[in-house]
Amino acid sequence: MRERKFCRRIVDMNKKKKKSAASIFIRNFVRSVVLILVLSACGYGSYKITFLYYDKVGAPKDNKAAKIVKEYFGDVKVEDISKNLILSVEPESGQIKSMVLEIFNKSTSNFDYITIPMKTQFTLSNELYQKLFQAGCEAPQIIRLSKADEYFSEETLYQYMVILLEDYFGIDISYYTVVPQQTFREMFKKEERTITTEGEQPVTGQYSVYCLKNNYLEKVRQLNDADAWEKFIKESYETCESSLPLKGKLEYVESYLNGNIDCAYFHSIYGQMKNGYFEADKENSAKMIQELVNNTVPYSAPQNTESSNLKPSSSDSGAGDEVNIENLVVEILNTSKITGLAASYKQKLTEAGYQVASIGNYTQGTLTQSKIIVKDQGVGQTLLNYFPNAQVEVGTLKTGIDVQILLGTDAAQ
Numbered sequence: 001m002r003e004r005k006f007c008r009r010i011v012d013m014n015k016k017k018k019k020s021a022a023s024i025f026i027r028n029f030v031r032s033v034v035l036i037l038v039l040s041a042c043g044y045g046s047y048k049i050t051f052l053y054y055d056k057v058g059a060p061k062d063n064k065a066a067k068i069v070k071e072y073f074g075d076v077k078v079e080d081i082s083k084n085l086i087l088s089v090e091p092e093s094g095q096i097k098s099m100v101l102e103i104f105n106k107s108t109s110n111f112d113y114i115t116i117p118m119k120t121q122f123t124l125s126n127e128l129y130q131k132l133f134q135a136g137c138e139a140p141q142i143i144r145l146s147k148a149d150e151y152f153s154e155e156t157l158y159q160y161m162v163i164l165l166e167d168y169f170g171i172d173i174s175y176y177t178v179v180p181q182q183t184f185r186e187m188f189k190k191e192e193r194t195i196t197t198e199g200e201q202p203v204t205g206q207y208s209v210y211c212l213k214n215n216y217l218e219k220v221r222q223l224n225d226a227d228a229w230e231k232f233i234k235e236s237y238e239t240c241e242s243s244l245p246l247k248g249k250l251e252y253v254e255s256y257l258n259g260n261i262d263c264a265y266f267h268s269i270y271g272q273m274k275n276g277y278f279e280a281d282k283e284n285s286a287k288m289i290q291e292l293v294n295n296t297v298p299y300s301a302p303q304n305t306e307s308s309n310l311k312p313s314s315s316d317s318g319a320g321d322e323v324n325i326e327n328l329v330v331e332i333l334n335t336s337k338i339t340g341l342a343a344s345y346k347q348k349l350t351e352a353g354y355q356v357a358s359i360g361n362y363t364q365g366t367l368t369q370s371k372i373i374v375k376d377q378g379v380g381q382t383l384l385n386y387f388p389n390a391q392v393e394v395g396t397l398k399t400g401i402d403v404q405i406l407l408g409t410d411a412a413q
Contacts, residue, residue: 076175076243078251080106081293084244085162085176088184095149096161097181100188100210101173101289106252108298109259114289115210115268116165118146121277128167144277159243169269169286171293175244183239187216196388197270197284204388204413207268212261220261229253263299267292304385328379328402329355335362336409345407348386357401367408375402387411 081103088098096118103112121144124132129141139151143164152160162173179187188210196204223229230253237246270281270288330349334342342359350356370390374380377394380403384390389410397404 076245076248078244078248079174082106082174082252083172083293085165085173086184087158087161087176087178088181089178090181093149094154094157096145096157098184098188098210099145099161101165103289103292104252104255104259105295106255108296109255110295110299111259111261111264112292113210113212113264113266114292115208115266116145117208117269117271117278119273119276119278120145120269120271120280122168122280122282124164125167128163158241168280168282169289171286171289175242177244178241180239187212189213191266193268195268195270197281202389203270203272203281205272209266209268211266212264217261223256226253226257229256260299263302265292265299265303329357329400331357331397331401331404332359332407333362333404334360334407335365335367336407336412337361337366338409338412341407341412345386345405345411349383352386362406367406368410370408370411371406373397373404373406379403 084102084104086100086102087096089095090097099116099118101114101116103114104110121142124139124141124143132139137152143151145161145164148161148164149157158176158178162176165171166173189212190208191211193207193209194204195207195209196202220232223232230250233249233253234246237249242249267288269285271279271285272281273279332342332345332349342361346356346359370387372380372383372387372390372392373395374392375394375397380392383403383405384392387405390405390408395404
């Protein structure tokens with residue numbers, strides 16, 4: 001009997017130990033989860049408090065941060081491919097209101113203008129953030145361009161805008177030009193454009209893009225010789241501030257004469273509005289900017305506004321690799337079952353110069369992604385301006401047809 005009671009005690013003790021171990025594990029697990037949640041809440045709270053603080057009182061303006069400017073900025077030189085950051089500034093407050101990156105290629109005489117929304121928010125690299133911190137600048141690591149005048153002193157504000165964009169997009173900006181807000185408004189107008197990003201997963205969105213005004217274009221068209229351009233540049237330098245000296249700017253006169261301002265192209269960095277700020281698509285924006293910088297093909301036709309941010313096709317550039325669109329005979333078949341879709345695209349393509357031989361309905365199923373079937377390799381690339389998500393493939397077509405377009409449901413978006 002004693003032995004049985006003793007064994008029972010041992011079993012009961014083991015059960016209690018198991019229950020005790022399980023309860024300890026559960027308590028520790030719960031504590032860990034609570035700790036993680038508290039730390040996450042503290043991190044998010046400090047982020048929100050930082051922005052609220054800067055919104056109310058602004059960050060201290062410390063001129064020690066000027067040391068970073070000296071480190072990044074050397075002598076500004078004239079470059080074959082200049083990247084000029086144009087800043088629109090309100091004279092009274094000194095606040096930056098608008099921003100456009102102008103890329104000018106002396107060899108091709110191409111003008112490209114890239115809109116950078118002032119509501120853009122991004123994270124500074126750890127390296128730059130540490131340098132700013134060590135220099136005594138209290139700007140947050142998550143920075144919003146519209147708040148830049150609160151983070152940096154008036155003496156270094158414009159240089160820091162260049163540094164921030166170079167750091168984030170990995171680009172080299174040649175110089176900056178500060179123009180009064182009224183002058184900027186006389187040069188540029190805003191247009192709403194539908195733009196599709198490039199890459200493996202293209203995204204289409206609405207963007208506000210700064211384009212040159214007709215009155216400004218007309219003024220530039222009147223500059224027919226070097227003397228007229230020199231006078232124009234000298235007059236503009238009387239009202240603007242630039243890190244590029246006047247003497248350097250005048251070295252572009254000959255290239256400006258060879259350019260065609262009517263063939264200027266206008267773009268925007270990629271991204272989307274999110275909770276009141278613009279979240280930039282860093283990777284695709286940097287890639288787009290680099291492609292524009294590296295472009296060696298002169299523009300010879302105005303930009304197709306339906307293909308903004310796409311590389312100019314050979315029909316636009318005069319390169320001659322693409323078959324002349326006027327010689328292409330196109331057939332459009334609607335797979336989406338959306339009434340009138342084929343007729344709508346027939347009108348668009350006809351106005352663009354394509355020969356649309358026929359339209360009709362596709363009877364072998366519904367496609368979600370449009371498809372472009374071409375008779376010969378390399379044909380029909382310009383059609384991607386209208387169908388940026390389409391799949392292009394070589395196939396057998398009926399006699400007399402060079403390209404067959406199968407409209408998927410994406411064509412209606």
